[in-house]
Amino acid sequence: MQGPGDPKDGTNDIMEAAHLMAEHLPTRLHPLATLAYNYWWSWTRGGDALFHDLDPERWSRCGHNPVRLVQEVTHSRSAAVASSEAYTARLTAFHDQFEREVGQPQTRSPQDASVTAFLCAEFGVHGSLPFYAGGLGILAGDFLKEASDRGTPMVGIGLFYQQGSFHQRLDTSGWQHEYWLETDSDRLPAVVVTASDGTPLTIRVPVHGRTVSVRVWRVDAGRVPLYLLDSDHPDNTPADRWITARLYVGNRDLRLAQYALLGIGGVRALRAMGIPTGLFHLNEGHAALALVELLREELTKGSTLDDATARIREQTRFTTHTPVAAGNEAFGGDQLRAILPGLAEGTGLTWQELLPLGRTRPGDEGEPFGLTPLALRLSGTANGVSQLHGTVARSMWQGLWPDRAVEDVPIAHVTNGVHGRTWIAPEMAALVYRYVPDWQDAPPPDDPAWDALFEIPDDEIWEVRCQLRTRLGALVREQSVTDRLGRGASVSYSESAARMWDENALTIGFARRIATYKRLALVTRQPERGLRLLTGDRPLQLVIAGRAHPLDDGAKHTVQQVFALNDLPNAAGRVVFLEDHDMELAAQLVQGCDLWVNLPRALQEASGTSGMKSVLSGGLQLSVLDGWWAEAYKPGNGWAIEPDPGLSHEEQDHRDAEQLFSLIENEVLPLFYERDSRGIPVDWVSLIKTSMRSHIPRFSATRMLQDYGYSDVRRR
Numbered sequence: 248m249q250g251p252g253d254p255k256d257g258t259n260d261i262m263e264a265a266h267l268m269a270e271h272l273p274t275r276l277h278p279l280a281t282l283a284y285n286y287w288w289s290w291t292r293g294g295d296a297l298f299h300d301l302d303p304e305r306w307s308r309c310g311h312n313p314v315r316l317v318q319e320v321t322h323s324r325s326a327a328v329a330s331s332e333a334y335t336a337r338l339t340a341f342h343d344q345f346e347r348e349v350g351q352p353q354t355r356s357p358q359d360a361s362v363t364a365f366l367c368a369e370f371g372v373h374g375s376l377p378f379y380a381g382g383l384g385i386l387a388g389d390f391l392k393e394a395s396d397r398g399t400p401m402v403g404i405g406l407f408y409q410q411g412s413f414h415q416r417l418d419t420s421g422w423q424h425e426y427w428l429e430t431d432s433d434r435l436p437a438v439v440v441t442a443s444d445g446t447p448l449t450i451r452v453p454v455h456g457r458t459v460s461v462r463v464w465r466v467d468a469g470r471v472p473l474y475l476l477d478s479d480h481p482d483n484t485p486a487d488r489w490i491t492a493r494l495y496v497g498n499r500d501l502r503l504a505q506y507a508l509l510g511i512g513g514v515r516a517l518r519a520m521g522i523p524t525g526l527f528h529l530n531e532g533h534a535a536l537a538l539v540e541l542l543r544e545e546l547t548k549g550s551t552l553d554d555a556t557a558r559i560r561e562q563t564r565f566t567t568h569t570p571v572a573a574g575n576e577a578f579g580g581d582q583l584r585a586i587l588p589g590l591a592e593g594t595g596l597t598w599q600e601l602l603p604l605g606r607t608r609p610g611d612e613g614e615p616f617g618l619t620p621l622a623l624r625l626s627g628t629a630n631g632v633s634q635l636h637g638t639v640a641r642s643m644w645q646g647l648w649p650d651r652a653v654e655d656v657p658i659a660h661v662t663n664g665v666h667g668r669t670w671i672a673p674e675m676a677a678l679v680y681r682y683v684p685d686w687q688d689a690p691p692p693d694d695p696a697w698d699a700l701f702e703i704p705d706d707e708i709w710e711v712r713c714q715l716r717t718r719l720g721a722l723v724r725e726q727s728v729t730d731r732l733g734r735g736a737s738v739s740y741s742e743s744a745a746r747m748w749d750e751n752a753l754t755i756g757f758a759r760r761i762a763t764y765k766r767l768a769l770v771t772r773q774p775e776r777g778l779r780l781l782t783g784d785r786p787l788q789l790v791i792a793g794r795a796h797p798l799d800d801g802a803k804h805t806v807q808q809v810f811a812l813n814d815l816p817n818a819a820g821r822v823v824f825l826e827d828h829d830m831e832l833a834a835q836l837v838q839g840c841d842l843w844v845n846l847p848r849a850l851q852e853a854s855g856t857s858g859m860k861s862v863l864s865g866g867l868q869l870s871v872l873d874g875w876w877a878e879a880y881k882p883g884n885g886w887a888i889e890p891d892p893g894l895s896h897e898e899q900d901h902r903d904a905e906q907l908f909s910l911i912e913n914e915v916l917p918l919f920y921e922r923d924s925r926g927i928p929v930d931w932v933s934l935i936k937t938s939m940r941s942h943i944p945r946f947s948a949t950r951m952l953q954d955y956g957y958s959d960v961r962r963r
């Protein structure tokens with residue numbers, strides 16, 4: 248129960264939940280309950296081990312969800328752990344660190360308590376919170392974690408999906424099927440935010456001419472709270488309860504309703520919780536209806552449209568993540584009126600005034616209402632997510648500024664970066680800490696402290712690389728057997744998967760959403776040559792993972808085509824498709840693969856981030872010069888496929904596949920297999936050091952937040 252002066256932002260609700268859960272545990276283990284309700288443990292050294300050691304088998308069965316673990320651990324087990332002095336000492340030290348790092352207030356200054364609200368349709372904070380589809384969500388999760396580490400005042404706003412994202416299963420023909428699992432919200436590190444009377448805070452958003460009631464969940468990522476809106480509320484009709492059931496639901500009407508909850512509901516939730524917002528950072532058009540809500544707030548105060556627009560521009564930033572036109576969603580005027588009938592009236596505008604705000608050419612009544620044009624038009628600043636994407640976005644959206652030259656279109660860029668402590672392999676982190684002790688504080692890219700990476704002895708780097716490849720091998724074997732059994736293969740065929748994988752072979756990885764523009768199919772383009780490489784005397788193995796959107800049959804065909812490589816004579820066991828790509832599998836793959844491949848069609852990759860994760864643990868890059876790689880690559884820090892966007896798609900595919908195979912054959916394989924007397928590929932290792940030195944400092948979330956102006960540039 249809350250008192251009148253208490254914060255309404257869910258702080259007390261989290262504390263109460265942790266307090267209640269602590270009762271499951273012996274007194275000496277009580278701090279575990281507090282830690283379980285904040286994902287900070289997941290990116291802090293020693294956190295995973297604390298929960299693991301409480302009950303190793305249950306920890307893995309719980310999907311590394313600490314709340315479930317603490318709820319389910321038996322009394323005898325927890326009593327045994329509580330009697331270990333070593334364990335309780337570790338717990339106390341870790342909890343003290345938590346209090347020091349997370350307990351600190353996070354404000355701009357004593358005078359300015361405002362926070363940045365980061366709105367996104369997906370957040371990938373941890374594998375146990377399945378509210379992400381791919382790179383956008385993972386980026387959003389990394390953003391919150393970095394903001395927490397840097398003390399940047401920020402809150403996340405997203406949706407709570409009762410069934411999360413879909414799971415993937417392939418049948419024996421390699422065709423993808425999907426299934427959804429109910430999110431067991433009582434067992435997540437999430438609490439329902441309550442109002443001052445102790446009942447769940449309810450936000451109301453008009454949809455279909457009805458009022459949809461929405462609950463607000465809070466999940467903590469270090470010092471940054473993430474608020475997730477959930478329409479599964481007893482006041483709602485069954486259809487309205489379904490609005491937030493699934494991520495990026497296929498039905499267009501429901502999709503629009505999701506965006507209304509995220510944008511309009513998001514702003515209302517912040518207001519209801521009394522959170523003072525300085526800036527709204529909107530990601531993708533998904534969140535753009537927040538601008539209409541802000542407009543409504545201003546206009547109902549009596550502002551003119553011009554004044555209201557000017558006010559809104561002061562408090563908003565928009566990041567576009569999609570250089571493919573079809574990925575920028577638009578809705579017909581009729582659909583908008585049907586699903587959100589009160590949208591215009593609520594603001595005091597007519598539809599004739601509102602609809603043009605979402606068009607490239609305001610006067611063109613045939614043009615649908617685009618969420619990206621709306622966001623670009625009303626946000627104070629806008630950016631793409633790599634240097635090249637900035638250029639592409641300026642020319643894509645030039646129509647919004649017909650009087651300006653393309654280079655003057657007001658869309659800048661901030662290149663994406665990844666949260667190092669989440670993605671680096673612990674073994675490599677330990678090595679990097681020894682040579683760059685400041686690594687956690689992320690010195691700027693030009694700081695000579697980073698040069699110490701070159702001093703790491705070759706044999707130590709190589710040993711870590713071999714450990715990581717071996718660990719990935721164990722996972723590949725185990726998962727391949729169960730994947731095969733799951734799709735109904737014979738026991739002997741399934742068990743044969745346990746014998747594949749060569750601990751010492753060059754291991755190439757490709758894992759991300761399977762979308763057509765990512766061109767995974769290029770690996771199947773020259774089958775004879777591919778087969779020669781796979782079965783040559785310098786062995787190579789390929790591991791692939793990724794989910795296709797349930798409605799994207801083209802991408803599902805690609806999955807099937809690649810899956811068929813499993814059956815090539817002699818190649819069996821050298822190509823593996825792992826089902827149901829998620830954050831946890833992604834981490835193992837980026838850490839264990841020697842070479843990370845990306846094959847986007849030129850100018851269609853906004854940034855790409857999995858390669859940045861791979862460099863952290865010493866993976867080398869072979870990628871089309873697009874997205875981040877176009878600005879990262881220099882001869883000698885990886886390999887590049889040089890695209891020619893002027894060619895037809897067929898010609899591009901031919902040309903790029905040719906380069907892919909040639910580079911592997913002529914450069915990658917020889918370098919990997921040329922060994923010194925100790926068996927170490929010294930030139931390969933030297934390339935790893937160059938790659939780590941040039942990429943880790945530049946493609947970090949630390950640098951990204953600095954570029955956004957959210958944290959200070961740190962100079963030593």
Ligand SMILES: *Cc1c(COP(=O)(O)O)cnc(C)c1O
Nearest residue numbers: 381382759829830833855856857
């Ligand atoms: C990092 C990541 C991605 C993004 O990969 P790209 O290289 O940007 O395509 C997608 N899915 C998961 C699970 C990830 O961790």
